[in-house]
Amino acid sequence: MADEKIKSPKIQATEQMKQLITEYYIDAKTTKLPEGSHKPICWITSGGPVEFLIAADVIPIYPENHGAMCGAARIAPGLAEVAEKMGFSRDLCSYARADIGGALTESGAIPGGLPKPDFLLCCNNICGTVVKWYEELARIFDVPMFLFDTPFIHVEKPEHATEYVRQQCLELVKFLEERTGSGFSLERFAEVAMLSVEAVDLWKGVLATAESRPSPFTCFDAFIHMAPIVTLRGTQKVVDYYKLLKKEMEDRVAQGVGAVHDEKYRLIWDNIPIWYEMRNLGNLFAENRACLVADTYTTAWAVDIRIEDPLTSMADAYTKVYLNISIDIMLEQLVELMERYEADGLVMHSNRSCKPYSLGQYDLSRAVAERTGKPSLIIEADMTDSRVYSEAQTRERVEAFIESL
Amino acid sequence: MPVAGVDIGSLTAKAVVLQGREVLSTSLTQTGHNSRVAGRRALDMALDRMGLDEGSLGFIVATGYGRTAADFAGERITEITCHARGANRTHPEARTVIDLGGQDSKAIAIDERGKVLDFVMNDKCSAGTGRFLEVMASALEVELDDLGSLSLESTSPASISSVCTVFAESEVVSRVAEGAPKVDIIAGIHQAIASRIYAMAARIPTNEALIITGGVARNIGVVRALEQKFDTRIVVPEMPQHMGALGAAIIAGEHHE
Structure with missing residues (x-):
């Protein structure tokens, strides 16, 4: 089938997104303060409470976001080999391996690698691996690490868990004051939290437009456009960006523009994207008139924060993320997603790297x-380590799955 | 008007020419390095046998790993769907298809019309496939086609615990060094394959109406080991290697109608 026939129209906002992320990395790499020092840089896990860093005027850097970039650029296996x-x-x-490899060789998808951290913020709501990974980073860079510990939710979240995490918010504030040498403004924090809420609401709005038939975007688009909500929520720029993207998607819905030509099947994606295969997979599903309308991954950043009590609600929200809940609660959320988006099936990426997800x-x-x-389809792969991926086998499985729908 | 199905697998390419429900002709050839040429050769061989040419065909469907290269086909369908349809045509009672091909193994749950309900495939690993048996035959210096009958002579199968082709090969070499009889080693290999297929198939609903397709089905030793493992009789169709091509031809026939 001719490429242009199946290819979705390009999302206009992509350019702004690229610019936003490029500026963010340039700022982080070049930040200098008058007295010869620089704005403090903190490496943070993807599920970490970034609002505290933004409020303290600390630049957050996400090794996982960088890992995804290295995966998409197909350079992750080389970096992983350094760690191996x-x-x-x-x-x-493979994010951990690529990140450790990149840190040691000062290389990656950003020229010269990620800017070095002054301290680390590790939140274990996404996995236990991050703790050991960040301890390794603390050794490599000889910097302090703050562990933000979120208890796993088996059935219901007990009240003391929220209190435990809320206390850690206060400890984090103290940690940041010590590291930055300036007082933490709760007023500024409330402002940041408000912007975060606004951005999250807009992001939810973007994701909700995919409930329409045809869907105006696919999860492969969402994987690209999630970068700002992950890295920079709590800033005005991100709010502005998602307003733009949401408007574009709403316009598409109004005009009946679908991301997949002649959408026939609607599917849900589970797990982290296969970053090096996004384009091929996007084309493969599109060729078969299947649109991946939603996923369990990008919705992870659509958490609720109540502005009247930001600390408690943040403690609550950061503990309840998708990877920190039991399989029974995951099932409820998956079923809800399947029903809300009227999905015909589920595509699960069994990700060799991410055990809690897989x-x-x-x-x-x-x-x-x-x-x-x-029905469901399970694809065996890895988010960035293309050495464990078989293109022919995946094509076989995807096409056979769609034939059976 | 006759129609054709062409199955371009990793090791062999097969064609089936069908008229209504009657198989007019079949062919089988090595795939080699060029899928397109192999598919074309298989098709030409099957047509030649009947004195037909491509123009006399109503429709062609291609399947197998090389299907995307089959520029002569009107449609391309995965071999999962095709094996299901082929097996359903020859054995309508079958509800589970175990397809053991050159480089992969699959278990497919089907309904009474041959529709795929669910399927599982081996991971990126050749254990339990034709390639695995080729490696083992070569390590033991026996002909691939003799593995099946030799293993039936075994009274005490050797233990081959590894499911990895490379590790299993070194295990086989160790057993040879220990002086274990070849027939017992071969029987052990077949049991290892059967265990692996059984574990994989357990992920989908299987029942007693089992049919085996693909080149490995020609190995009676593997079939017996699987029967033991699944604790049921397994149907081996007359031409197990051609089931994918047959399924493709059936779908081609539906297109032609």
Whole structure:
């Protein structure tokens, strides 16, 4: 089939997004204060409470975002090899391996690699690996690390868990005051939290436009356009950006413009994207008239923060993220997603790197089939380590799955 | 008007020419390095046998890993769908298809019309596939086609615990060094394959109406080991390697109508 026939129209806002992210990395790499020092830089995990850093005028840097960029640029395996040569197992998360490799060789998707951290903020709401990974970074850079510990939610979140995390918010404030040498303004924090809420609401609005038939974008687009909500929420720029993107998607809905030519099947994606295969996979599904209308990944940043009590609600929100909940709660959210987006099936990426995301997928797929009657497909791959990916096998599975729908 | 199905697999390319429900002709050839040429050769061979040419065909469907290269086909369908349809045509009672091909193995759950309900495939690993058996045959210096009958002579199968082709090969070499009889080693290899396929197939609903397709189905030793593992009789169709091409031809026939 001719490429232009199946290819979705280009999202105009992409240019602004690229500019926003480029500026962010340039700022982070070139920040200098008059007295010869620089704005403090903190490396933070993807599920970490970035609002505190923004409020303290600290530049947040996300190794995982950089890992995704290295994956998309297909340079992650080379960086991972550096870590592997040091003795890190190939079974370890490929973001961690690529990041450690990049930190040691000062290289990556950004020229010269990521700007060095002054301190680290590690939140374990996404996995346990980040703790050991950040400890390694603390050794490499000889900088302090703050561990933001979010208890796993098995059934319901007990009240003391919220209080425990809220206390850590206060400790984090103290940590930041010590590191930056200036007082933490709760007023400024409330402002940042408000902007964060606004950006999150806009992002939710963007994702909700995919409920329309045809869907104006695919999850592959969402994976690209999630970068600002992950890295820079709490800033005005991000709010402005998502206003623009939401308007464009709403216009598409109004004009009946679909991301996939002649959309026939609507599917949900589970797990982190296969960054080096995004374009090929996007084309493969589009060729088969299948649109991945939503996913469990980008919705992870659509958390609720109540402005009247930002600390408590943040403690609550950061503890309840998708990877910090039991499989039963995950199932409820998956079923809700399948129903809300009227999906015909579920595509699960069994991600060799991400154990908390991939463990239980066979059970989830069975449970989803029982609850919704919809089938699932499991693709075996890795988010950035293309050495464990088989293109021909994946094509086979995807096409056979769609043929069976 | 006759129609054709062409299955371009990793090791062999197969064609089936069909008129209504009657198989007019079949062919099988090595795939080699060029999928398109192999598919074309398989098709020409099958047509030549009937004195037909491509112009006399109503429709052609291609399947198998090389299907995207089959520029002569009107449609391309995965071999998962095609094996399901082929198996359903020859054995309508079958509800689980185990397809053991050159480089992959699959278990497919189907309904009474041959529609795919669910399927699983091996991961990026050749254990349990034709390639695995080729490596083992070469390590033991026996002909691939003799593996099946030799293994039936075994009274005490050797233990081959590894499911990895490379590790299993070194295990086989160790067993040879220990002086284990070849027939027992071969039987052990077949049991290892059966365990792996059984574990994989357990992820989808399987029932007693099992059919085996693909080149490995020609190995009676693997079939017996699978029967033991699944604790049921497994149907081996007359031409297991051609089931994908047959399914493709059936779909071609539907297009032609």
